[in-house]
Amino acid sequence: MQQFDGNTLRREQARTLATPRIRYGLLARVLFVGMDLFYGRRRTLSKFKVLELIARVPYQAWEQVGYVAMTHTAHDPGFARRIFDRVRQSRQQQDNEQWHLLILQELIRTRGIREGWIRYWLVPQLVAFVYYQIVWLLYVVRPALAYRLNAEFEDHAEHEYMEFVRDHPELEQAPFDSIL
Numbered sequence: 022m023q024q025f026d027g028n029t030l031r032r033e034q035a036r037t038l039a040t041p042r043i044r045y046g047l048l049a050r051v052l053f054v055g056m057d058l059f060y061g062r063r064r065t066l067s068k069f070k071v072l073e074l075i076a077r078v079p080y081q082a083w084e085q086v087g088y089v090a091m092t093h094t095a096h097d098p099g100f101a102r103r104i105f106d107r108v109r110q111s112r113q114q115q116d117n118e119q120w121h122l123l124i125l126q127e128l129i130r131t132r133g134i135r136e137g138w139i140r141y142w143l144v145p146q147l148v149a150f151v152y153y154q155i156v157w158l159l160y161v162v163r164p165a166l167a168y169r170l171n172a173e174f175e176d177h178a179e180h181e182y183m184e185f186v187r188d189h190p191e192l193e194q195a196p197f198d199s200i201l
Contacts, residue, residue, distance in 0.1 A: 038184070045176075069182065076121070127199055
């Protein structure tokens with residue numbers, strides 16, 4: 022895992038905060054407004070945990086579509102190889118999001134933050150399930166739409182995280198020992 026010094030992290034944060042958010046499409050706006058209505062507009066570790074659970078979904082959907090496509094490409098090994106390479110990239114991104122989720126879960130646990138089972142487990146699982154179906158369908162019909170939706174999601178998450186850090190400068194001095 023790559024490590025960055027504080028100056029590099031502050032430069033990246035400043036760059037993100039100086040960059041306008043991209044224009045979100047209807048599906049992304051519905052997701053973000055729904056999150057704000059259900060979890061509140063306030064940025065919290067628990068809300069970020071929900072974001073990370075959902076963030077894995079596009080990569081999972083793309084991986085599954087890729088495996089199905091590879092099954093039907095025996096006649097063109099070159100095409101199958103290109104699909105496999107994309108599946109591998111999706112898997113790496115999915116694993117990256119999983120690490121974010123695990124670290125947030127550990128932070129929440131070590132800070133003693135209490136979360137309700139329905140609000141922070143069941144509902145996010147249901148949202149992720151529906152989001153998976155949407156992303157899967159978009160990817161099958163028109164991959165560019167699925168990629169765009171994911172870019173909107175990642176842009177939103179990056180800005181939310183950087184605004185959270187900006188609003189909580191005490192985090193820079195907060196120690197965190199992780200078994201992860």
